[in-house]
Amino acid sequence: MAKVLIITGDFVEDYENMVPFQALLAMGHEVDAVCPDKVAGDSIATSIHDFEGDQTYTEKRGHNFVLNASFADINVADYDALYLPGGRAPEYLRLNAKVIAMIQHFANTDKPIASVCHGPQMLTAAGVLKGKKVSAYPACQPEIEMAGAEYVKLPMDGAITDGQLVTAPAWPAHPAMLKQFVALL
Template sequence: MAKVLMITGDFVEDYENMVPFQALQAMGHEVDAVCPDKKAGDTIATAIHDFEGDQTYTEKPGHNFALNADFAAIDVTSYDALYIPGGRAPEYLRLNPEVLNHIKHFFNTNKPVAAICHGAQLLTAAGVLENRKCSAYPACQPEVESAGGEYMNIDIDGAVTDGNLVTSPAWPAHPAMLKQFNALLS
């Protein structure tokens, strides 16, 4: 089975972090969840984004999530794939050059990558979306297009695979996204 790196951070979307972390493990994959400046056993705060009929999602406190690996100690070459959750964490994680270099490694080596919702902000900052199809939360469309990607406006429960990249707009797409990502991991 695959060894998957999950780059996450404070105020990641709870479902987009916890559900894939557990689901990929249940499928038999090893998943290391890391956050810059934190180590195994440290926790990150999460937020629950819900769709309640407003013009955008609402945000509520989520669970504390315990990291299981040290960001400073990872060797990205030892991982088979990368998973990037959404929420608010990508907006500041994209300012970390080491995070961006890690993301570039997975694209340079054509290893599977999954990104959901605002995770696309990390892909755009890493400069890896040129001429690629990418779904994301609709508010990320301008960033995807500015980075040279083709924004895929799909149903909220859908996912898109383009080569080694699987993307989806938000947590209702977990079944489709995880199915497509797992196919790349096999």
């Protein structure tokens, strides 16, 4: 079984954080969820994004998610794979130099990475997408292309694998994304 790191933060998308966390645990993988400046036992606030027929998703307050590892204590070399959920958290997590270095470690050592929705914003900031085929929430298309990747428009329940990278547009893609991610583990 694999040891998977999740880098997350306040106002991460609730489903995109909790569902893969629980699913990977249920499959027998070891999963550590961390957030900069927080320790095991601290909570992060989540948000729920839904598709209700408006021009963009709607946002509501979600649950509190309890972290099970301390950001400052982890060593990325101890992990087999990385998962980056979406929501609002990637907007500020990508500004953290240690987060960027962690992402670059996984990409440079060719370890599996999965990311959904706005999570690829962290991948663009880390400069690890050049030449890749990548999906994400449609609003992320311009920055994915500026990062030198090919944006792949998928149905909301679709996912794509390019090498060791699995990406998807939003939480309805969990079955496809997790199936592809687990195949890489």
